[in-house]
Amino acid sequence: MRRLLAMAAAAGLAVAAAAGPAQEVASVLTGADPDMEAGEDRYWIYPTGGGGLFAWSSVDMKHWERGPRLLSLAAIPWVGDDGAAVHHLWAPDMVAANGSHYLYYSIGPQHPTPSRIGVARCDTLQGPCTDSGKPLVNDGGHGFEAIDPAVFVDSKSGTPYLYAGGSAGATLRVWALRPDMVSIDHEVKVATPRHFTEGAFLFERNGTYYLSYSSGRYDNATYSVHYATAPSPTGPWRYAGRLLASDGKYKGPGHHAFLHDPRDGRWYIAYHRWEGQSGNGPYKGGRVVAIQPVSFGTDGSILPIRMTN
Template sequence: MTRRIGFGALAGLVLAALPASAQDAPSFFDGADPDFEVAEGQYWLYPTFGGKTLVAWHSLDMQKWEKGPVLLDHGMIPWIGDDHAPEHRLWAPDMVRANGRYYFYYSIGPQNPTPSRIGVATCDGPAGPCKDSGKPLVNDGGHGFEAIDPAVFTDPRSGRSYLYAGGSAGATLRVWQLKPDMVSIDHEVKVKTPEHFTEGSFMFERKGTYYLSYSSGNFRDTTYSVHYATASSPVGPWKYRGAILVSDAKYKGPGHHAFLRDPKDGRWYIAYHRWEGQPHDGPYTGSRRVAITSVTFGKDGSILPIRMD
C-alpha cells in the first residue's frame, strides 16, 4: 500500500526543467479545493467546479493543463437521493492510490437542510473510469460536525490509512482509520481540533514529522488562509505552527490546498485556490482560480511563509 500517488517512483517527470516563472505561482483554470497528485508520468489536479461533476486535469509540465473525462457525476451515485434533498453538489475530491487501484473520495451536499456526506469510488486509473462504492463512507453529520473535505493519508511507518474530514460552520476535525479495502471505516480516532481550524485538512509526513495543514477563515474574503500544526504521529497531539499562506495585495483568500513532493527531485509544492482581480476584502463572488506555488522548509522543519508571486 502506498501513501499517496505523488510519492511513488515514477518516470517521465519534467519538473526540474521548468522555468523559474513556472515554479512560482502560475494560475491555471477556474476551480477550487484542488487535490494534487503525480501518477503515470503526469501531474494531476482534482478540483471542485460547478458541483455537478468531478473531473481530473493532467499536465506534463505544470503549465499546460488538459481537462480529462468525467470521473463522477450525480447519476453515478446510487445513494445520492437517499436524503430526499431537492438538489445536490459535489466538491473537494481526493484521489489516492492503494492496493494497485485508485480511490476517489468526495463531499456531497447540501449541508442544509440535510447533512452533507462523504463518498468513495474505486477507479481503474488516475483518469478513471470510476465506480462508486454504493454507500456513504461517512454519513453522520450534524451535532456540530459537517461531513466535508475528505483527505486520506497512509502512514509510511505503520501502513495504516486515515481519513481526515470536517469543518466549516462546525469547524470540527474528525479522523477515522480505514480498513485495508479503503472503502470502509475501521474505527474513529479521537483527535483534538487544532487552533484556527475551519476546513480543508491535509496530512503529509516529512523526515519523521507529521504535518496537518488546513484552511482558516471565510472562503469568500481575505480571512481565508492556510495554517498548519505538527505532531509525532498522524493523529496528534498537534503543535500549532502558524499561518503559511495568506492574502496579499494581488491575490485574496488562498486556501483549501494539497501538498505534493515531486518523487524525482524531492521538491515540495502546494496547489490551492484563490480569488484574483479582487481589489477589496470581500465578500467575493464569481469563480476562484487554481494555482501552484513552491514550498520551502526551515532548518527546524518549519514550513516557511509561502509567497503567491
C-alpha cells in the same frame, strides 16, 4: 470548500515564491479545492467545478488538459437518499492504495440534510471511477459537517486515515479506514487544532507529520492556510503558524494539497485563490487554482509562501 460558486472562464499565471529564487509555475484552471498527485508520467489536479469531478493532467506542470469526467451526481446511487431537492459534489481527494486508486468527495447540502462523504474506486488516475455504493460518512451528528475529505496512508503502520470536517462546526474528525479503503474501521479521537475551519490535509516528512488546513470564511479576506505538526498522524498537534494569507492582489487562498514531486524531489502546494478582487469581501465570481513550490527551514518548519504573479 463547502460552498460552490459559478466558475469564471479564464485562468491566470502564478509565479511561485518561497525561500530562495522564485520559480515560475503556471496557474492551472478555474476551480477550487484542488488535490494534486503525480503518477503515470504526469501531474494531476483534481478540482471542484465543471459539472462533476474531472482529472486535469500535465507533463510539465504548465500546460494542462482536462480528461474525461471521473464522477457525476447521476453516477452516485445513494445521493437522493436524504430527500433533499438539490445536491452538490465537491472537494475531491485521489489516493493510491491496493494497486488501485480511490476518489473521496463531499456531497451536500448541509442544510436541511447533513452533508456526506463518499468514495469511488478508480482504475487509473484518470478513471474510470465507480462509486462504492454507499456513503463512507453518512451523518456526523451534533452539528458536525462531514465535508472536505482527505486520506493519508501512513507508511509506518500501513493504516489509512480519513480527515474531514469543518465550516460552521469548525471541528476536525479522523477515522482509521479498513484495508479495503471504502469502509471505516474506527474513529480516532483527536483535538481540533488552532484556527481550524475546514480543508484538512496531512503529509509526512522526515518523521514529522504536518497537518495543514484552511481558516476563516471562504469568500472573504480572512481565508488562509495554517498548519500544525505532530509525532504521529493523529497528533498531538503543535500549532506552527500561517502559510498563505490574502495580500493586496490575491485574496482568500485556501483548500489546498501538498505534493512531493518524485521527479525533482521538491515539495509543491496546489491551492485556490480569488483574483481580480478588491477589499475584504465577500467576493463574487470564480476562483483559480495555483501551484507554487514549498521550502522548509533547517528546523523542518514550512516557510511562509508569498503569492506573486
